[in-house]
Amino acid sequence: MSKRYWLMKTEPDVFSIDDLKRLKRAPWEGVRNYQARNFIREMEIGDEILFYHSSTEPPGVAGLAKVCRKARPDPTAWDPKSDYVDPKASPQNPIWMMVDVEFMRKFPRVVTLEELKRSPFLAGMLVIRRGMRLSIQPVEKEHFDFIAKMAEKPVVA
DNA sequence: GCCAACGTTGGC
DNA sequence: GCCAACGTTGGC
Numbered sequence: 001m002s003k004r005y006w007l008m009k010t011e012p013d014v015f016s017i018d019d020l021k022r023l024k025r026a027p028w029e030g031v032r033n034y035q036a037r038n039f040i041r042e043m044e045i046g047d048e049i050l051f052y053h054s055s056t057e058p059p060g061v062a063g064l065a066k067v068c069r070k071a072r073p074d075p076t077a078w079d080p081k082s083d084y085v086d087p088k089a090s091p092q093n094p095i096w097m098m099v100d101v102e103f104m105r106k107f108p109r110v111v112t113l114e115e116l117k118r119s120p121f122l123a124g125m126l127v128i129r130r131g132m133r134l135s136i137q138p139v140e141k142e143h144f145d146f147i148a149k150m151a152e153k154p155v156v157a
Numbered sequence: 158g159c160c161a162a163c164g165t166t167g168g169c
Numbered sequence: 170g171c172c173a174a175c176g177t178t179g180g181c
Binding site for chain 1: 161162163164
Binding site for chain 1: 177178179180181
């Protein structure tokens with residue numbers, strides 16, 4: 001199975017690229033959407049991730065990470081103290097899964113959602129679609145590479 | 158803070 | 170199984 005590419009959204013107030021840089025590796029907890037969960041199941045070690053900051057100003061891709069541990073049950077689903085608790089989940093029926101992710105790098109600048117929308121090359125990316133709330137999305141390698149390059153260049157006005 | 162878009166829930 | 174009501178996401 002060849003390497004795949006993903007975009008993963010997080011609110012930086014909750015978990016940011018700086019948090020991952022400090023921790024080096026971390027479990028990606030709290031995914032509570034079936035479509036996103038199914039993508040988590042497909043992830044392989046070494047898959048690369050666009051680390052996307054949402055609900056912040058500006059929203060955009062803040063850096064890169066990679067999958068460093070395959071999917072396993074997300075124990076926060078049955079932790080009553082967790083914000084992500086789901087009464088239907090239990091150790092016998094975990095429902096929700098998580099992978100561990102490893103820091104690769106923080107971009108010298110955020111590649112903003114606005115820039116992604118403006119780039120003809122990136123037309124068709126899921127993240128720029130109106131109403132797209134999916135927190136984990138597959139990404140084309142060409143788009144992934146292009147965004148990594150954008151991060152190294154100044155914003156085109 | 159607003160609200161469009163979408164997912165989930167639950168009555169029927 | 171339909172679909173209205175409700176809750177959440179996340180850009181703006």
